[in-house]
Amino acid sequence: MSIDFLPDKPIYQQLIDRITGEIIRGNVKPGEKLPSVREYAVEVGVNANTMQRVYKELEMMGISETKRGQGTFVTDNEARLQQLRDEVKEGLVQSFLTSIEALGFSKKEMIEYIQTRERGEEG
């Protein structure tokens, strides 16, 4: 299945986000084998050179490792994966803060609203 890409961000970056998203969601487990560059490229309909770059970046980020003759695997380094979760969390919060600041909401106002909303959902 081909996927739709956002227009304003490099494709390799969107693919990195997609793979790290799968890891965070738990759909791809620590130590699990990833598809080959070619397989993944065909699956999502992108150039193999782009996919090569994605795998290289993931490896440089310490998210994956290549074992000679066996393929590419998600790291089983739990500390690194926890750090990845934290990085993504930080990114989400940062973009949320930027959006609310742009509209003039205060952090306090938003936190209070989230808490009220949570209580409302529970009750």
Place this chain on the structure above:
Amino acid sequence: MIVLENVDKNYGKHQALSGLNLTIPLGKIIGLVGENGSGKSTLLKIIAGLTTPSSGSVQIDELKATRRIASKIAYMPDADMFYPFFSVERLFRFYETQFEDFNYSKACIVAQYLNVPLDAKLKNLSKGNRGRAKMAATLGREASYYLLDEPFSGFDPLVREDIIKGMIQFTDPETQTVLMSTHEIKEAEPLLDAIILLNHGKILAFEEVETIRDQYGVDAVTWMTKLIKEGDLSGNKTNR
């Protein structure tokens, strides 16, 4: 490597290409885009050695592009050029007699991958399956360069997706180059390393897709539309 130097092509008084300088490396998938009549098909034919430039030089791996360059280049025309009474298998056998680099079993593997029945006659196939068969015949060649003229044109999204997947699966990103003209830029973009934008017979831009997104913050369609508008505004209307 494909190298064009100062290439002009005139059809009578009409200048189809003017002053083209271009270097295309191995190991890339490159889209050739531009409006109708911008010179895309002419450029592909010149590189394939099917038509000669009015002036300038075209070299493929340091050899002059002539009809004999066909041994290095797999050219897929826009038109349906097959004998309708051939079966797919017979078409591949015919290709085998025409091209030294044709690999019959590879063509059959591509055809099976694209779900084209080998024993069906071309005239009995749907338009989409004829397109898939044409792609299989082209990819069946072990050429260094694939020149594809509008490979997606006239096909529904499913066929386009198959053709894209066939291209990714059956070309080697290190040793082969695909140069294809297309109007389906949005769909082709994830497949491309770079884009050559032709406008009125001239190269307006040659840019990596990721660079366009990274530096201009837009996709290829937006980038291209903007460049063409700017070009037209600045009076760059050579051949209209």
